[in-house]
Amino acid sequence: MTAEQAQARIQELTREINYHNHLYYQEDKTEISDFDFDKLLEELIRLESEFPQFLLPDSPSQRVGGTITKEFETAQHEYRMLSLGNTYSEEELLAFDERVAKGLEHRNYEYFCEMKFDGVAISLVYENGRLVRAVTRGDGTKGDVVTENIKTIRNIPLHISGENIPEKFEVRGEIFLPRKEFDKINAEREANGEALLANPRNAASGTVKMQDSSIVAKRRLNCYFYQLLGDDIGVSTHQEAIKLIENWGFNVSQTYAKCRTIKEVLAYIDYWREKRFELPLDTDGVVLKLNDYDQREELGFTAKIPRWAIAYKYKAESAESRLLSITYQVGRTGAITPVANLSPVHLAGTTVKRASLHNANEILRLDLHEGDAVLVEKGGEIIPKITAVVEASRPPAAKPIQYIDHCPECGTALERKEGEAKHFCPNTKSCPPQVLGKIEHFLHKRAMDIDSLGTERIRTLIDQGYIKDPSDLYDLQSKADELLGLEMSQDQYQKSDDGILYISLTKALFALTEQIALSAISKFLEQNTDLPLEDVLVQFQSFIRKINKKTAQNIGSVQRLIDSLKATNFPKMEEYIPVPVVLHQLIGNYVDLDKIAKASLQENTVHRIMLKLNLPISGELEDRIKKLKANTFQEGVISNMMEGIKSSKEQPFEKVLFALGIRNIGENTAQILARHFKSLENLKNANGEQLLEVNGVGDTLVTSIFEYFADEDNLRMIEKLKSHGLNFEILEEEKALQSNVLEDMKILASGKLNNFKRDEIIDIVEANGGQYVKSVSKALTFIIEGEDMGPSKKEKAEKLGVKLISEEEFMQMISKNQK
Numbered sequence: 180m181t182a183e184q185a186q187a188r189i190q191e192l193t194r195e196i197n198y199h200n201h202l203y204y205q206e207d208k209t210e211i212s213d214f215d216f217d218k219l220l221e222e223l224i225r226l227e228s229e230f231p232q233f234l235l236p237d238s239p240s241q242r243v244g245g246t247i248t249k250e251f252e253t254a255q256h257e258y259r260m261l262s263l264g265n266t267y268s269e270e271e272l273l274a275f276d277e278r279v280a281k282g283l284e285h286r287n288y289e290y291f292c293e294m295k296f297d298g299v300a301i302s303l304v305y306e307n308g309r310l311v312r313a314v315t316r317g318d319g320t321k322g323d324v325v326t327e328n329i330k331t332i333r334n335i336p337l338h339i340s341g342e343n344i345p346e347k348f349e350v351r352g353e354i355f356l357p358r359k360e361f362d363k364i365n366a367e368r369e370a371n372g373e374a375l376l377a378n379p380r381n382a383a384s385g386t387v388k389m390q391d392s393s394i395v396a397k398r399r400l401n402c403y404f405y406q407l408l409g410d411d412i413g414v415s416t417h418q419e420a421i422k423l424i425e426n427w428g429f430n431v432s433q434t435y436a437k438c439r440t441i442k443e444v445l446a447y448i449d450y451w452r453e454k455r456f457e458l459p460l461d462t463d464g465v466v467l468k469l470n471d472y473d474q475r476e477e478l479g480f481t482a483k484i485p486r487w488a489i490a491y492k493y494k495a496e497s498a499e500s501r502l503l504s505i506t507y508q509v510g511r512t513g514a515i516t517p518v519a520n521l522s523p524v525h526l527a528g529t530t531v532k533r534a535s536l537h538n539a540n541e542i543l544r545l546d547l548h549e550g551d552a553v554l555v556e557k558g559g560e561i562i563p564k565i566t567a568v569v570e571a572s573r574p575p576a577a578k579p580i581q582y583i584d585h586c587p588e589c590g591t592a593l594e595r596k597e598g599e600a601k602h603f604c605p606n607t608k609s610c611p612p613q614v615l616g617k618i619e620h621f622l623h624k625r626a627m628d629i630d631s632l633g634t635e636r637i638r639t640l641i642d643q644g645y646i647k648d649p650s651d652l653y654d655l656q657s658k659a660d661e662l663l664g665l666e667m668s669q670d671q672y673q674k675s676d677d678g679i680l681y682i683s684l685t686k687a688l689f690a691l692t693e694q695i696a697l698s699a700i701s702k703f704l705e706q707n708t709d710l711p712l713e714d715v716l717v718q719f720q721s722f723i724r725k726i727n728k729k730t731a732q733n734i735g736s737v738q739r740l741i742d743s744l745k746a747t748n749f750p751k752m753e754e755y756i757p758v759p760v761v762l763h764q765l766i767g768n769y770v771d772l773d774k775i776a777k778a779s780l781q782e783n784t785v786h787r788i789m790l791k792l793n794l795p796i797s798g799e800l801e802d803r804i805k806k807l808k809a810n811t812f813q814e815g816v817i818s819n820m821m822e823g824i825k826s827s828k829e830q831p832f833e834k835v836l837f838a839l840g841i842r843n844i845g846e847n848t849a850q851i852l853a854r855h856f857k858s859l860e861n862l863k864n865a866n867g868e869q870l871l872e873v874n875g876v877g878d879t880l881v882t883s884i885f886e887y888f889a890d891e892d893n894l895r896m897i898e899k900l901k902s903h904g905l906n907f908e909i910l911e912e913e914k915a916l917q918s919n920v921l922e923d924m925k926i927l928a929s930g931k932l933n934n935f936k937r938d939e940i941i942d943i944v945e946a947n948g949g950q951y952v953k954s955v956s957k958a959l960t961f962i963i964e965g966e967d968m969g970p971s972k973k974e975k976a977e978k979l980g981v982k983l984i985s986e987e988e989f990m991q992m993i994s995k996n997q998k
């Protein structure tokens with residue numbers, strides 16, 4: 180490489196690394212894996228050492244990747260917060276050990292090994308036993324002061340007491356979001372139709388930098404500590420320091436070990452390679468540090484990293500699997516996402532059976548064929564991905580994957596807009612997942628606020644024809660009797676891309692055998708989750724032999740299932756069995772497979788298929804089929820549901836308007852429009868000019884409003900909602916609560932208020948013409964100071980010269996203009 184080429188490449192790498200650093204540290208996003216990022220950095224460091232003339236002082240190889248933000252106060256670190264050198268290879272670890280030995284001129288040293296926790300670094304400063312400051316790493320020299328947020332983490336001690344506590348000291352550790360919490364948050368977000376958090380690290384980092392500590396408190400962050408700093412601590416090894424902070428009550432992960440040689444370090448690394456997946460958080464490697472502080476001092480630092488420590492990072496594991504089939508999921512907005520069903524393979528502590536394929540382009544890029552052997556990798560993401568196809572293992576005559584052209588949920592021809600990667604189902608009115616999206620929006624807490632109808636129940640009501648649009652909810656009241664015992668369609672069923680109904684293996688085995696409890700079957704399957712379907716079934720036969728219940732009969736029944744799965748041509752899905760195959764085994768005397776298969780194309784539950792087939796069955800067979808059915812609607816649930824539906828009729832007009840889901844009408848816009856026009860009738864009759872007069876209404880919104888009211892179906896639905904008594908105009912008492920006293924004001928409330936709940940204060944500010952703002956900035960007109968307003972927020976407000984007023988003063992302001 181010529182010097183010129185090197186310089187160009189160095190510039191290019193610098194740009195790229197800075198870009199990814201910015202995404203990673205400022206926006207909590209990633210576009211490439213850590214491994215790929217580390218490779219870029221490694222290449223840069225190599226080139227800079229070969230061509231030192233091009234090494235710039237602000238090169239990303241010389242600096243810690245993060246920086247400070249504008250939202251927080253900044254504080255100088257007393258001791259710089261550095262990065263760590265890292266490697267993915269054992270040879271480099273040995274080379275590191277050689278450098279240490281050479282630097283110290285002997286081999287008389289020990290390492291202290293810890294897991295490398297994948298979270299956000301934090302520094303806590305204590306004075307006289309009290310936590311005075313929590314600061315992020317920032318650019319390594321100074322960081323953001325996030326004390327209020329950190330104080331919400333339960334196991335961070337705010338005071339420590341005891342003997343010999345130094346007057347001033349600093350502990351450092353890693354804030355993280357436990358996997359379980361992360362999964363819980365994402366499950367909730369999914370149920371609410373919100374975007375999922377990408378991984379626990381990003382989520383933790385985003386949470387630490389939130390402006391509102393009450394939201395941080397809800398996130399259940401946790402922290403592990405691994406460093407103690409200070410002038411007169413009285414310890415001379417890392418091990419002693421760790422013991423000390425443990426005694427003071429800091430949370431230290433019990434995963435550390437002292438190692439006397441690099442060989443012991445390698446054994447530690449090996450031990451944790453798989454075991455680390457049992458820890459409550461993500462880890463991406465091991466940090467080894469010299470134990471002795473004097474020896475550390477001898478070796479010192481480079482600009483960015485200590486010479487006495489290094490991180491060994493585990494490579495993202497990859498495994499080979501086989502593509503069984505592709506399921507196409509239809510989202511609430513009609514977007515299609517293909518998901519690969521794979522033969523189960525053990526990867527990074529879990530069994531992987533599915534991988535995301537994103538869109539049609541990804542399938543093309545991989546050149547995916549039916550039955551292909553594929554490499555799956557699990558990085559920081561939740562869902563594993565297919566990284567490549569092993570072409571050499573492609574089955575002969577395998578056909579390339581044909582992307583679907585019709586919606587698997589409703590059969591409508593799919594569309595793909597120019598420049599967009601995803602296909603869409605344009606049937607917004609009756610495609611079940613899209614109807615689901617609309618209904619969920621309608622029910623949402625901030626819309627009609629009906630909460631006893633979970634996703635699964637709504638989905639069932641849609642699938643079974645009870646609900647086509649939100650107005651149908653109000654008809655349910657007269658159908659309560661019918662709903663009792665209705666089968667829920669979600670969990671245990673799946674549909675193949677050509678619309679065949681599948682049922683969970685657990686349920687299928689339950690119905691096809693006798694005298695074996697459902698729980699015993701679930702437990703058996705959980706323990707055999709690694710095996711491909713056919714092997715599971717063979718194992719299940721041995722299981723039957725072992726428990727010895729109706730042995731001959733049950734084994735025969737499972738054998739028949741194995742045989743018919745082989746004989747029929749249904750696409751394979753791990754853990755699910757085509758309903759026609761199961762039903763055929765049960766009712767084959769009455770009706771042939773083709774007929775059952777056809778019936779299962781249009782129906783979503785066993786119950787419905789049986790109704791449709793209309794066969795004269797009874798007694799034992801009927802009981803067997805009952806074993807296939809899902810959970811049903813129970814009385815308590817139904818009465819709650821009816822209660823919720825009834826009380827939703829009290830929701831004010833602005834909520835109803837928001838609930839309608841007119842494109843581009845969010846919560847705020849709904850409020851503004853409701854207040855301006857006072858009734859839906861007025862809004863509907865408004866012309867373009869009148870609409871544009873309203874503050875915040877632009878051409879796009881005008882078009883959406885016109886489009887909405889031009890649609891006969893929408894008008895019919897509104898009439899129906901009206902007839903059920905929903906509010907389509909502003910009520911008198913609402914009018915009384917409104918004024919323009921807060922016009923042009925930007926307002927924030929902080930701390931606990933006595934007269935309002937959190938969301939209520941937002942409504943009140945807006946009802947009086949003001950704008951509610953979520954963070955402290957110069958632009959604020961004033962802050963309503965509640966009880967226990969955080970001192971740092973207060974300090975910041977004072978620094979920026981923002982006025983603070985009491986809750987009482989605020990009450991007076993808004994009551995002046997009200998009759």
Ligand SMILES: NC(=O)c1ccc[n+]([C@@H]2O[C@H](COP(=O)([O-])OP(=O)(O)OC[C@H]3O[C@@H](n4cnc5c(N)ncnc54)[C@H](O)[C@@H]3O)[C@@H](O)[C@H]2O)c1
Pocket residue numbers: 199200202203204208209210211212213214216217243244261262263265293294295296297298299300301316352353405466490
């Ligand atoms: N994918 C991307 O786009 C992208 C972009 C930037 C950075 N990154 C990744 O982020 C990391 C950046 O490096 P970095 O500068 O934050 O250094 P680093 O994460 O490699 O090492 C230093 C950090 O490790 C953490 N740590 C965890 N456990 C520790 C322990 N037991 N002892 C000491 N420290 C511990 C500390 O927070 C410390 O600040 C790399 O892993 C890199 O791959 C990825």
Ligand SMILES: [Zn+2]
Pocket residue numbers: 509586587588589590591604605606610611
């Ligand atoms: Zn559709």
